[in-house]
Amino acid sequence: MTLLERIFGKSEDKSKSVAKDRLKLVLMHDRADIPAPMMEQMRQEIIAVIAKYVEINEADLKVDLERADTTVALVANIPIRRVRG
Amino acid sequence: MTLLERIFGKSEDKSKSVAKDRLKLVLMHDRADIPAPMMEQMRQEIIAVIAKYVEINEADLKVDLERADTTVALVANIPIRRVRG
Numbered sequence: 001m002t003l004l005e006r007i008f009g010k011s012e013d014k015s016k017s018v019a020k021d022r023l024k025l026v027l028m029h030d031r032a033d034i035p036a037p038m039m040e041q042m043r044q045e046i047i048a049v050i051a052k053y054v055e056i057n058e059a060d061l062k063v064d065l066e067r068a069d070t071t072v073a074l075v076a077n078i079p080i081r082r083v084r085g
Numbered sequence: 086m087t088l089l090e091r092i093f094g095k096s097e098d099k100s101k102s103v104a105k106d107r108l109k110l111v112l113m114h115d116r117a118d119i120p121a122p123m124m125e126q127m128r129q130e131i132i133a134v135i136a137k138y139v140e141i142n143e144a145d146l147k148v149d150l151e152r153a154d155t156t157v158a159l160v161a162n163i164p165i166r167r168v169r170g
Contacts, residue, residue, distance in 0.1 A: 012170065023119075034108075034168055038138055045134040053127050083119055085094040 023050065025076040036065065039074050047076065054082040108135065119140040121150065124159050132161060140166040 025046060027039065034042075043063060050056065057079040066073040107162040110131060114123065121129075128148060135141065142164040 021116045021118075022114075022116075024111070024113040026113075027107070028111075029107075030104040030109075032107075033104045034139065038168070038170070042135060042138050045137075046131050049134060050127060052130075053123055075094045083123070085123070 004045075007077060019079045023054065024046040024081055025050070025074075027074040029072050031070055034072070036072075039065070039072065041077060043074055047078065050078060053085070054083050057081050092151070095169055106165045108139065108163040108165055110159075110163060112159040114157050119157070119159075124150070124157065128159055132163065135163060137169070138167050139163075142166050151164060 002083070006045070025043075027042065029039070046048070060079040062077040064075045066075060110125065110128075112131070132141070132146070145164040146164040149160045151160060151163070
């Protein structure tokens with residue numbers, strides 16, 4: 001299973017899983033020399049930006065750090081309660 | 086070609102393309118009811134967060150908005166000059 005399939009799940013999975021309103025954020029770095037704590041700090045600040053625009057269901061927020069050879073992918077599954085504004 | 090392959094390019098493409106140091110940001114929304122201007126605003130603020138951690142080569146920054154049935158994917162290819170700090 002490629003890194004992408006692991007990140008986004010096979011397309012058939014999508015139809016089976018109950019379509020909840022969510023935003024998916026992926027931050028992928030090819031050369032993997034951004035230290036993990038920095039990626040984590042970036043992630044938190046990015047989620048804070050997103051939270052200004054959509055109401056996030058923090059309890060169900062899921063974040064994974066995936067590695068494949070030189071690629072590091074930080075994947076956040078962000079369930080949305082509603083779009084603000 | 087699936088939305089993902091369009092976003093990340095086939096894995097063989099990656100080996101052929103000169104491996105430049107870059108960050109890839111994807112913001113994917115399943116229900117596509119976040120208005121495009123709001124996605125654009127979010128993108129700019131997210132890139133501003135990233136720019137605090139890495140020096141971005143603004144001239145080569147590439148952003149695409151991809152649509153496939155109910156999914157909207159905002160994809161930013163962010164060439165990095167160096168990681169700060």
